[in-house]
Structures are given as structure tokens and as C-alpha cells.
Amino acid sequence: MKTGTGPRLAESGNIRPRIKIRWTPILFLLPSVIVFAVFKYYLIVQAFYISLFNYDIVYPPGKFVGMGNYLEFLRSSTFWVAMKNTLVFFLLSVVVTFWVPIVQALFLSHIRRANALYRFLYQIPAVLPLVAGTLLWKWMYNPDHGLLNYLLGKIGLGPYNWLNDMAMTKFAIVLPGFFASGGVGVLLYFAAIRSIPAEIFEAAKIDGCGPWRRIGLIILPNIRFVIMIQFIGFMSGVLLAFDNIYIMTQGGPADASLVVALLIQRSAFVQSRFGISSALSFFMFAVIAVLTVIQFRLQREEYR
Amino acid sequence: MRQSRIVEKGGTSLTAVSYVVTIFFIVFCTLPLVWLFLTSIMDNESIESVTPKFVPEVPHSLTVTLDYTGVENKDAAFYEQDAMEAIWFPWMAYMRSNIGEIIVYGTKDGDLLYKAKTTSAQFYVGQPSIVPTQVVNGKMMALKLPTIRERHLSDFTWYGPGRKRAEAAGVPGTVDSGQELARQYREFFASKDVLDGKIVAVAQSRNALRLFDSYLSLNYLATEIAGKFGFYRYFMNSAAIVLTVIAWQLIVAGMGSYALSQLIRSRRLRLWLLMFFLATIMIPGISVLIPQYLLMQKLHLVDTLWAIILPHFAWGFVIFLFKGFFDELPRELLEAARIDGASEFGTYMRIVIPMSVPVFAIVAVLTFIPVWNEFMWPYVVTKSPQNWTFTVAMNDMQYGTPRPNWISASGFISMIPLLVVFMGTQRYVEKGINFTGIKG
Numbered sequence: 001m002k003t004g005t006g007p008r009l010a011e012s013g014n015i016r017p018r019i020k021i022r023w024t025p026i027l028f029l030l031p032s033v034i035v036f037a038v039f040k041y042y043l044i045v046q047a048f049y050i051s052l053f054n055y056d057i058v059y060p061p062g063k064f065v066g067m068g069n070y071l072e073f074l075r076s077s078t079f080w081v082a083m084k085n086t087l088v089f090f091l092l093s094v095v096v097t098f099w100v101p102i103v104q105a106l107f108l109s110h111i112r113r114a115n116a117l118y119r120f121l122y123q124i125p126a127v128l129p130l131v132a133g134t135l136l137w138k139w140m141y142n143p144d145h146g147l148l149n150y151l152l153g154k155i156g157l158g159p160y161n162w163l164n165d166m167a168m169t170k171f172a173i174v175l176p177g178f179f180a181s182g183g184v185g186v187l188l189y190f191a192a193i194r195s196i197p198a199e200i201f202e203a204a205k206i207d208g209c210g211p212w213r214r215i216g217l218i219i220l221p222n223i224r225f226v227i228m229i230q231f232i233g234f235m236s237g238v239l240l241a242f243d244n245i246y247i248m249t250q251g252g253p254a255d256a257s258l259v260v261a262l263l264i265q266r267s268a269f270v271q272s273r274f275g276i277s278s279a280l281s282f283f284m285f286a287v288i289a290v291l292t293v294i295q296f297r298l299q300r301e302e303y304r
Numbered sequence: 305m306r307q308s309r310i311v312e313k314g315g316t317s318l319t320a321v322s323y324v325v326t327i328f329f330i331v332f333c334t335l336p337l338v339w340l341f342l343t344s345i346m347d348n349e350s351i352e353s354v355t356p357k358f359v360p361e362v363p364h365s366l367t368v369t370l371d372y373t374g375v376e377n378k379d380a381a382f383y384e385q386d387a388m389e390a391i392w393f394p395w396m397a398y399m400r401s402n403i404g405e406i407i408v409y410g411t412k413d414g415d416l417l418y419k420a421k422t423t424s425a426q427f428y429v430g431q432p433s434i435v436p437t438q439v440v441n442g443k444m445m446a447l448k449l450p451t452i453r454e455r456h457l458s459d460f461t462w463y464g465p466g467r468k469r470a471e472a473a474g475v476p477g478t479v480d481s482g483q484e485l486a487r488q489y490r491e492f493f494a495s496k497d498v499l500d501g502k503i504v505a506v507a508q509s510r511n512a513l514r515l516f517d518s519y520l521s522l523n524y525l526a527t528e529i530a531g532k533f534g535f536y537r538y539f540m541n542s543a544a545i546v547l548t549v550i551a552w553q554l555i556v557a558g559m560g561s562y563a564l565s566q567l568i569r570s571r572r573l574r575l576w577l578l579m580f581f582l583a584t585i586m587i588p589g590i591s592v593l594i595p596q597y598l599l600m601q602k603l604h605l606v607d608t609l610w611a612i613i614l615p616h617f618a619w620g621f622v623i624f625l626f627k628g629f630f631d632e633l634p635r636e637l638l639e640a641a642r643i644d645g646a647s648e649f650g651t652y653m654r655i656v657i658p659m660s661v662p663v664f665a666i667v668a669v670l671t672f673i674p675v676w677n678e679f680m681w682p683y684v685v686t687k688s689p690q691n692w693t694f695t696v697a698m699n700d701m702q703y704g705t706p707r708p709n710w711i712s713a714s715g716f717i718s719m720i721p722l723l724v725v726f727m728g729t730q731r732y733v734e735k736g737i738n739f740t741g742i743k744g
Contacts, residue, residue: 022567024563024567024647024648024649025563025567025568025648028559028560028562028563028567028648028652029559029560029563029564029577031556031560032556032557032560032581032618032623033560033577033580035614035617035618036580036581036584036618036620038599038618039592039596039614039615039617039618040584040587040592040618040620041584042595042599043587043592043595043596043599044587044591044592044595046592046595046598046599047591047592047594047595050594050595050598057598100329103325104325104326104329107321107322107325107326108322108326110318110319110322111319111322111323111326112319116730118326118330119730119734120726120727120730121330121334122329122330123723123726123730124330124334124337124723125333125334125336125337127719127722127723127726128336128337128340128715128718128719129676129677129694129695129715129718129719129722130677130679131677131679131695131698131699131718132340132695132698132714132715132718132719133336133715135698135699135702135711135715136336136339136340136711136712136715137336138702139708139711140336140339144354145351145352145353145354145356147339147356150354150355150356176336178333179332179333179335179336180333182329182333184673184733184737187733187734187737188737191734191737205312210312210313210314211312211314211315211318212314212317212318236588240588240589240590242590242679242680243679243680243695246679246680247679247699247702261590264590264593265590265593265680265684268593268594268597269684274594277593277594278594278595281590281591281592281593281594282591284588284590284591285586285587285588285591288586288587288588288591289586289587292585292586293586296582
């Protein structure tokens with residue numbers, strides 16, 4: 001981020017000293033400051049406050065338990081199941097979806113004719129809202145009359161139980177991401193590849209580095225920062241994934257797809273245990289905060 | 305020979321592979337969308353059959369003529385009930401036969417008395433309440449008739465005796481197509497004594513227009529719970545939320561970021577404020593789910609659209625985008641405007657905004673996508689259907705009325721706004737991506 005500015009005319013060129021308060025910046029900033037204070041800072045402090053209580057919605061805040069809620073979830077086996085599932089989801093997503101926009105952008109950057117059209121076409125699968133896409137897939141997964149079992153049956157595979165199969169449900173939840181993983185990510189990697197200076201390519205060419213080898217030796221090393229930044233953003237995305245899992249399985253079968261985000265929703269709005277739910281959400285905040293700081297650090301380094 | 309040496313070794317193969325891979329990805333990733341569209345115009349029996357069909361079958365259209373010659377004159381309501389019986393009962397019995405519409409003409413002594421018509425868009429919406437079982441009797445229909453009228457589940461036009469000649473109106477006389485569905489229709493009533501009119505003609509044909517009835521169904525669907533716009537009400541809610549949030553971000557966050565970037569003189573204050581805004585990027589929505597809900601309860605906003613809108617006003621990422629852009633504005637120009645005596649607000653309106661169209665476009669798009677797609681918070685905070693967004697409504701649909709082609713149709717429609725927005729702004733988004741750095 002570039003915050004530093006050069007010497008400013010207004011500061012150096014002003015002869016009359018001005019003491020009066022400048023209202024414009026205050027008026028410009030005030031609404032934003034208020035909504036951020038209320039909807040971010042107040043709320044996250046409140047989340048921490050609630051997490052210290054055995055929160056009672058009727059007579060708030062209820063009984064003070066200190067770190068009790070944190071200890072309770074750390075001791076519960078459900079939490080560790082959710083953590084393990086989150087990790088598996090993360091690994092599966094890396095294998096199934098993370099690389100897709102990178103590969104798409106790599107090959108897209110070698111297309112000269114009608115490139116803008118291809119870039120647009122890459123956006124189409126990604127504009128389907130996640131909820132709609134998830135419902136569509138849930139239905140294609142139907143073991144009895146779903147499209148997937150029918151198509152796989154044609155080539156001699158299956159039938160599979162997909163979402164009802166404990167071993168398969170995580171993969172089935174992640175798989176639709178492959179189809180929708182293009183989107184803005186492709187544009188981002190594409191822009192990164194395009195911004196590699198042409199001289200580097202020329203130099204490589206003169207040194208006898210062919211077009212295929214240039215992908216591995218020039219392009220990938222030059223966009224590795226973008227890939228890393230995206231990777232961390234991707235990590236937070238997977239950690240926070242809720243919608244698709246909730247719609248597909250609600251965490252089932254037998255907690256095989258339960259993740260922390262679902263646990264938060266479940267303990268708050270199904271079991272009405274707001275204290276423990278807040279403790280879990282504050283834990284999530286800590287994890288995401290660390291990831292975001294790393295992401296920003298990397299970004300600043302990239303600018304240098 | 306010389307020509308070919310210009311092309312680098314391996315260059316041609318890379319280009320060829322690039323085209324193949326790109327086209328493969330585009331086609332392959334679009335396949336689910338093709339299936340989404342096909343199922344939205346397919347009848348449910350085909351969708352749910354064990355061997356799926358890929359080409360939708362054009363729905364059947366039945367045109368029935370009932371003759372009332374010899375029956376004493378009654379008022380319009382009598383005939384309307386008779387027509388409804390002639391439509392809804394056999395349709396229920398043959399619901400699996402992909403019927404698209406049933407049109408009933410009532411005639412008497414060669415006069416056209418009425419014309420009644422029900423499309424599959426109306427039938428499938430009304431079926432659970434109008435003909436929930438296979439029970440066929442006139443009393444039942446008399447009970448249901450007010451509901452049919454109120455929800456416009458059938459069209460009924462009354463002409464009355466002596467106003468219009470049946471032949472002139474093109475009513476099929478005694479012709480009989482003898483096709484399967486027409487035969488079944490006659491058989492259905494042969495064993496039951498419910499109709500007052502006599503079936504003189506049943507013509508069977510196909511009507512391609514009825515393929516798109518799932519989209520029309522959305523219009524009738526949920527009319528009583530969500531108001532007169534039917535399912536589209538949910539899209540309206542989503543649109544209202546998205547537009548309000550975008551307006552706030554463009555106006556308020558834009559001005560705030562401008563002040564942050566250009567108007568604050570103290571470097572320390574500027575850094576503090578910047579951190580104040582940017583640090584909030586670390587706070588994921590799920591982490592404030594409970595306090596946010598309790599806050600909305602305190603403000604008495606639970607189950608309103610404002611409860612969905614307000615939290616979106618605080619978005620550190622938007623401030624980050626705006627500030628990044630405003631930092632690059634040429635200072636000389638802004639100074640020149642100030643020296644000319646323009647107020648800060650005037651400078652912002654007349655000089656800054658026209659120069660910053662790309663960043664405004666990018667903020668609009670990057671705000672649109674997550675707010676339009678949002679599911680969890682609206683799902684948690686809304687209760688009554690009239691406040692649902694379409695994402696909440698679609699989730700509900702999978703448990704309620706099991707009509708797969710409605711879900712497909714609403715899914716297909718839900719793509720369109722984003723697609724249109726993207727078509728209009730692709731240029732800006734691509735330009736803006738260079739200064740956004742990270743994806744939102």
C-alpha cells in the first residue's frame with residue numbers, strides 16, 4: 001500500500017495559518033467510521049464478551065464462565081471432527097479446484113485471437129449463484145435418478161451414493177467447485193501473466209528457452225506471489241465455507257461433512273448455546289486474522 | 305522455408321494445445337449450466353426418470369368441447385365449475401403424461417358459452433391444494449372454485465348464450481384425434497358421472513410455448529405468502545438489497561476514502577484511520593453472527609430487509625480499493641480546482657468522480673457478486689417469506705414443493721443479473737484488477 005505522499009502544495013504554500021476546523025473530511029468520513037465501529041468493532045468485541053458467558057438470551061448475559069466455553073469445545077470430540085473435516089476439505093479443494101484458474105490463465109495467455117471473448121466465456125460458469133449451483137449438483141448426485149450415476153453407468157462406473165456415502169461426501173461437496181472455479185480468478189492470473197515484462201521473455205528466447213519451458217521457468221516464478229496471495233485467500237475461503245455444505249448435507253451423514261462454520265450455526269441456532277458458539281466464532285476470527293495478516297504482508301512484498 | 309523459421313520450435317504446439325485446453329475447459333464447465341437450462345424446460349417425469357432424457361419433449365395440448373344442449377340454463381358459476389372439473393380431475397389422473405395445457409369450450413345449441421384454459425404453469429402451482437388426491441366429485445370442486453379464482457389458476461371467459469356462434473369461433477366440433485391422451489381423457493370420464501356437459505370432441509396437439517411454463521410458474525408460485533409478484537418477489541428483494549448496498553458503497557465509502565486519501569493532512573491520523581478500516585477485513589461474517597443477530601434484535605430489525613443490508617455497509621475491502629485509486633489521482637489538478645475556489649465537495653463531484661469511473665465500476669461489481677449470492681445471514685435473520693432473498697427461497701424450495709424444473713428455472717434466472725452486469729463491465733473489471741491486487 002502506498003500511503004506516503006510528496007510535499008503538498010496546500011501545506012507549503014499556505015501563507016495565512018488556518019485554525020478553523022475543516023468539516024469536509026469529517027463529514028465525508030463520519031458515516032463510514034460509524035458503520036465500521038458498529039458493525040465490525042462493536043460486534044467482534046461483543047462476540048468475545050458473549051463467549052465468556054454461559055449466555056442466556058432471556059436474562060443476558062447469564063453465568064460468567066471465563067474461558068470455560070473455549071475449554072469445552074477444545075475438549076469436545078465434535079470440534080476435532082470438524083477440524084479434521086475442515087483440513088480434508090482444504091486438501092481436497094486444493095487438489096480439485098485451486099489449480100484450475102492458474103492453468104486456465106496460463107493457456108489463455110497464449111491465445112491471441114478473440115482473447116476477450118474467451119475471458120468472457122470463462123466467467124459464465126462462475127456467475128451461477130452458489131446456492132443455485134449447489135442445488136443443481138445435489139440433484140445430479142441423486143443416487144436413484146441423478147444424472148451423474150446415469151452418465152458414469154454408461155462407462156461402466158458406479159452407482160455411487162455420493163452425498164450419502166461417508167467416504168465420498170466431502171469429495172462430492174468439493175467437486176462442483178471445479179466447474180465454477182474460473183471466474184474472476186482467471187482474470188487475475190491472466191493480468192499477472194500479462195504484466196510480466198516482455199524483456200524477460202526476449203532474453204529467455206535468445207538463451208534458447210522454448211515456449212513450453214518458459215511456462216515453468218519464466219511465467220510461474222513471476223506470478224508466484226499472486227499465486228501465494230490467492231492461496232491464502234483460498235484457505236480462508238475454505239475455512240469459512242458454509243453455504244454449499246449446509247445446503248448439500250447440513251453436515252451429514254454422521255458428521256462426515258461437519259465443519260467449524262456449521263458447528264457455529266448449529267450450536268447457536270439449533271441448540272441455542274450462544275456462549276459456546278461465540279467462543280467458536282472468536283476462534284475462527286483468530287485463525288482468519290492470522291491468515292489475512294500473512295496475505296497483506298505478502299502483498300506488500302509483492303509491491304516492492 | 306524462411307517463413308517457418310520465424311515460428312519458434314514448440315510455439316505451434318503450445319498454441320494448438322492452448323486452444324484445445326481453453327475450449328475444453330469452457331465447454332466442460334458450461335455443461336452443468338446446459339443441464340440446468342434443459343431441465344428447466346423439461347417435464348418432471350423426464351427429469352426424474354431413471355434414464356434421463358436430454359431433449360425436452362414438447363408438452364401436449366388438449367382441446368375439449370363440452371356440449372350442454374338439453375341442459376337447462378344456469379349461471380356462469382355453474383359452467384365454470386363444470387369446466388374446472390373437466391380440466392383438473394383428468395389432469396391429476398394423467399399428471400405423468402406431460403400435459404402442457406387443457407382448453408375447454410362449452411357450447412349449447414351451437415352457441416359458444418365459455419372458454420376455459422389452464423396451463424401447466426397454473427396447474428402445478430395449484431395441484432397440491434386444488435386436487436391433492438385422486439378423489440373426483442363435484443362438491444370438492446365447488447369448495448375449490450374460490451381458490452382457483454383468487455389465485456388465477458385457470459382462465460375462464462364467459463360468453464353466455466346467443467352471443468357467439470361456436471363454429472365461427474373455431475371450436476372443434478365432433479372431430480376426434482383418437483390419439484392416446486385424447487382417448488384416455490374420454491375413458492376417464494366414461495366411468496364417472498361428474499360432468500354436466502357431454503364430451504363431443506377431444507383434440508390433441510402439442511404446444512412448444514408450454515415448454516417455458518416453469519418460468520411462468522414462478523410467477524404464480526408462493527403468491528399467497530410472498531405477495532402478488534410470486535417467486536419473483538424474492539428476486540426483487542435481492543435486487544433491492546444489492547442496489548442499496550451498492551449505492552451506499554459508491555456514495556459513502558467513495559467520499560470517505562477520498563477524504564482519507566486526499567483531505568486528511570496529518571499523516572499519523574491517516575495511517576490510523578486506514579488501519580481502522582482495513583483491519584476489519586480480518587473479521588469474517590461468521591465470527592459476528594451471534595452478536596449481529598442480537599444487535600438486530602435490539603434494533604427491532606430482525607426479519608426485515610434492513611437487517612440484511614446494514615452489515616454490508618462496513619466493508620474494509622471497498623475502502624482499500626477506493627483509496628488505492630484515489631492515491632494515484634494527480635494532485636496538481638485537485639489543487640488547481642481548490643485555488644479556483646471550488647469547495648472540497650465541488651472538487652469531488654466535478655473533478656474526482658468523472659476521473660474515477662473505473663474504480664466505481666469495479667466496486668459496484670465486486671459488491672454485487674457477494675451480496676447477490678449471500679445465503680447464510682439472510683437465512684438466519686429472516687423468518688417471513690416476504691423478506692426472503694432468492695437464495696433463501698431456493699433453499700426452501702428443495703424441501704417444499706418437489707418440482708425440479710422450478711428450481712432449475714429459478715437457478716437459470718438467478719444467473720442473468722450477474723451475467724448482464726459482467727457483460728457491461730468486463731472492461732473495467734479487467735482494468736481494475738491490476739490495482740486491486742487481491743480478489744474480493
